[in-house]
Amino acid sequence: MNRACARRLLAVPVLLWAALAVTPAVADSSASVTIESGDGTHVATVVAAVLGGGDGSGRGGGHHGCHHDPDHGRDRHGGHHCPPPPPPPCPPKPPKPTPTPTPTPTPSPTPTPTPPPKPTPPPSPTPPPPPPPPKPAPKPVPKPVPPPPAPPEPAPAPPPVRKAPAPAPAPPTPAPAPTPPAPVVTPPLKPVARPSYHAPSRKPAEHHVSPVTFTLMTAAPAVLAIVALRPR
Structure with a gap:
């Protein structure tokens, strides 16, 4: 973007200077043009001075008003030529972009050294098994004791005396059955005549025939008869 602006700023004074050099000046005049970029970073001022009666030069500065025409027909330049104006100042170079700071890598934490494993102590020697205890002396076998004599059997108990059961009471005399009532004879129903x-x-x-039909x-x-019998 800065390069494009610089090119445009350089082209504008060149075109303006060429236009002033080609256009004849009627009287002594001076032109001043101020060119400012959009961002306010560069200002170029171009001053063009034209002196004399229309004898400006297209290559450099114009003639200062010293144009004499003694012969009234000859075109002579009696004035001195002034040096060309200084060229417009060059636009300042765009500032270099600030380099992005490289992030410093964070040092990784130093790993804690692992202590070496402790040596395993050698296994202690197994003590020899104790000697077996001496066998106990055999106990004397006891002699069997003879069983005591069986007691005499007791005498059987006398059977219990049972009492004779009392005689059952005589059954009661049944009551005489009541005589059934005489059956009531119902006369047969007469059949009723039903339709x-x-x-x-x-x-x-x-x-139904409608009246219209x-x-x-x-x-x-009648209509057919009238039509058929009408005179022709």
């Missing part, structure tokens, strides 16, 4: 049921028969469909059917023969 026999007949399913309702289907009524025949009734065809009846009128047309009645008047049609």
Whole structure:
């Protein structure tokens, strides 16, 4: 973007200077143009001075008003030529972009040294097994004691004396059965005459002739007769 602005700023004074050199000046005049970029970083001022009666030069500065025409027909330049104006100052170089600081790598934490494993102590020697205890002396076998004599069997107990059961009481005399009442004879019911049921028969469909149809059917023969018998 800065390069494009610089190119545009350089092209504007060149075009303006060329336009002033080609255009004839009528009187002594001076032109001043101030060019400012959009961002306010560079300002270029161009001053063009034209002196004399229209004898400006396109290559450099114009003539200071010393144009004499003694012969009234010859075009002579009697004035001195002034040096060309200094070129416009060069636009300042765009500032270099600030380099992005490289992030310093964070030092990784130093690993804690692992202590060496302790040596395993050698296993202690196994003591020899103790000697077996001496066997105990055999105990003397006791002699069997003879069983005591069995006691005499007791005498059997006398059987218990049972009392004779009392005689059962005589059954009560049954009461005489009541005589059943005489049956009531009901006369037979007389049959009642009832009408026999007949399913309702289907009524025949009734065809009704509308008055309009009846009128047309009645008047049609008369109309046909009139049409047929009319004179031709």
